[in-house]
Amino acid sequence: AQTxxxxxxxxxxxEAETVTLSCTYDTxxxxxxxxWYKQPPSRQMILVIRQEAYKQQNATENRFSVxxxxxxxxFSLKISDSQLGDTAMYFCAFMNYNNNDMRFGAGxxxxxxx
Amino acid sequence: xxxxxxTPRNRITKTGKRIMLECSQTKGHDRMYWYRQDPGLGLRLIxxxxxVKDINxxxxxxxxxxxxxxxxxxxxxLESAIPNQTALYFCATSDPDPRRGTDTQYFGPGxxxxxx
Numbered sequence: 001a002q003t004x005x006x007x008x009x010x011x012x013x014x015e016a017e018t019v020t021l022s023c024t025y026d027t028x029x030x031x032x033x034x035x036w037y038k039q040p041p042s043r044q045m046i047l048v049i050r051q052e053a054y055k056q057q058n059a060t061e062n063r064f065s066v067x068x069x070x071x072x073x074x075f076s077l078k079i080s081d082s083q084l085g086d087t088a089m090y091f092c093a094f095m096n097y098n099n100n101d102m103r104f105g106a107g108x109x110x111x112x113x114x
Numbered sequence: 115x116x117x118x119x120x121t122p123r124n125r126i127t128k129t130g131k132r133i134m135l136e137c138s139q140t141k142g143h144d145r146m147y148w149y150r151q152d153p154g155l156g157l158r159l160i161x162x163x164x165x166v167k168d169i170n171x172x173x174x175x176x177x178x179x180x181x182x183x184x185x186x187x188x189x190x191x192l193e194s195a196i197p198n199q200t201a202l203y204f205c206a207t208s209d210p211d212p213r214r215g216t217d218t219q220y221f222g223p224g225x226x227x228x229x230x
Contacts, residue, residue, distance in 0.1 A: 093157075097217075
């Protein structure tokens with residue numbers, strides 16, 4: 001079974017600074033997707049960014065970008081120019097292409113300080 | 115208007131009671147999912163459905179059942195609730211895009227269930 005590990009339970013960053021959240025996963029599959037979801041205090045799960053495993057180019061969405069290292073099974077999220085509204089729990093997730101079985105990491109609580 | 119809605123948003127019940135959580139979506143997606151979230155464990159898949167006639171067990175299906183009444187509706191039932199089913203429950207939908215090779219899940223707002 002696939003597992004997703006987020007080794008940083010909590011992190012903090014100063015407003016306008018850059019922060020990187022770590023994620024590693026374990027799988028024997030070759031075709032899969034990776035996601036970062038944000039969960040603010042409202043508890044809504046919001047998609048931040050996604051990466052298809054067959055794509056070598058790292059995904060970017062405005063201030064959010066990933067460093068996808070397929071061989072190392074690593075999928076880190078970089079948030080640039082951090083804003084107070086980025087304060088939330090961030091979950092890394094892996095989804096098997098063949099059966100949509102999605103596995104989540106335990107989450108990293110990010111606090112952006114003014 | 116929200117694309118994925120869940121009712122109720124909060125529920126407190128007693129051990130042994132039957133509980134149904136409902137999910138509706140206006141996104142037109144065929145695939146729907148139920149997850150539970152516990153502190154420190156992230157989200158775990160309970161059941162998923164790829165269409166009205168297709169129901170599949172997820173990682174933690176014991177103690178739960180589901181019903182896909184229509185493309186837009188997917189209900190989760192706890193036949194006899196127990197305290198360790200206290201959790202935050204999320205419904206999600208997805209629609210694979212073969213052109214882009216993606217299948218992203220979109221989540222409802224969650225239902226906080228407390229079993230006393």
